[in-house]
Amino acid sequence: MPAAPSPPLVSIGIPVRNGARFIREALDSALAQDYPQLEILISDNTSTDDTAAIVQEYTRRDARIRYWRNPADIGIVANFGRVLAEARGEYFTWLACDDILSYRNYVSKTVAFLEANRDVGLCSTDFDILDLAGPGKMLPWRFPEIYPDRDPAEIRALYFSWPQAPACFAIYGMGRREVMAKAPFEGRSHRGSFAITHMEYPILLAVLKQARIVALPETLRTYRCNPQSAYHYENARTSGFDYVWLGLRTKVMLLREALHFPLPVAEKRLLLLRVLQNFVPRTILSARGETRRLRIAVEERRQLVLSLRQEIERRRDVVLKHGLGPAPEPARSGLSEDDLAAPGTVPAVASRLPAWAEAIRDATETLLADFFRRPSAQCLARRRQDMVDSLVLRQRCEDLLQEIHRLTAEAERYLAMMQPSA
Secondary structure: OOOOOOOOOEEEEEEEOOOOOOHHHHHHHHHOOOOOOEEEEEEEOOOOOOHHHHHHHHHHHOOOEEEEEOOOOOOHHHHHHHHHHOOOOOEEEEOOOOOEOOOOOHHHHHHHHHHHOOOEEEEEEEEEEEOOOOOOOEEEEOOHHHOOOOOHHHHHHHHOOOOOOHHHHHHHOEEEHHHHOOOOOOOEEEOOEEEOOOOHHHHHHHHHOOOEEEEEEEEEEEEEOOOOOHHHHHHHOOOHHHHHHHHHHHHHHHHHHHHOOOOOHHHHHHHHHHHHHOOOHHHOOOHHHHHHHHHHHHHHHHHHHHHHHHHHHHHHHHHHHOOOOOOOOOOOOOOOOHHHOOOOOOOOOOOOOOHHHHHHHHHHHHHHOOOOOOOOHHHHHHHHHHHHHHHHHHHHHHHHHHHHHHHHHHHHHHHHHHOOOO
């Protein structure tokens, strides 16, 4: 009997600068993967802390690790490209120096999916977010908009849409190296410094030109909200004007890419329309406004869940009273009673404002929030709280929507029992 073929090599790339605080956890999680064919590449972008000493300690213990130090700071985007260029694996994933592959089967599950689905170029998963809501606290981060059952055209349109979609974090998925290697890694600068805001867009669009991007509906990685990361450092020095300017540059890039994207005529026409809509004023949304709209949506869905439960109880009583059959076994709900509690203070408005009024309100909030200067400590604290609130509420919206679908199906089963047979 011929020997079974060995599994393909997988490269885990860790671009790092001053990552001594958390890099042990990242390395331990990579080395603990149950996949047998691994290499771990670490590109040190002129760290000034103990990163080098820690990594060299690991290289002496495990030959799967390769480490090098760049002679000069090449910027985070170029460092992402450098670690990919040095990879030898058929499959590749980036691991931020402060993140964790929190399940031992992350690599094996994503590689198995890619092996079985040759039209997929990048396979992400759901995440846990660590330390965002407080030290040691976890928040689930799911990406149903790019699950494998979604229409590929809808996913492509998502990555050409503005504001930036959370699904951009698919960049930390497992991909085919030959597909990912065609992405640009020149990066860009702003006010004389390397800029990383929106760096995911050109990389993900390059993947989409060749293959699909999906996310498995399983939580297999942990993303750490690290106030000392390059993103948070940039956030602390970025004014509202800077965000608008960087966003405008990204929108122009999206338009340029859409014009040259290889698509059927009908889909390309719709895609161009979507991209042009990125330039209308309503896309200038504030984080506070998004949180406000999510809070309203949560309340609307919560009320709908409560009313559906009442209707199901009414129908159940009718079925039992008239002997129409045993009550159907309800599907298990993933919601606790706390999930159905009111989501904090609901805004004074009873419903969403018209789109034009929301745009004016958001633009006003943006102009008042340190628009032409670096954000104050109070502004940074508000931004962080708005980010936490929006993620918590976004997940609450998704959970409530799933409960609505479940209850609707249960209510329809009761209704079918109540209908006279033909």
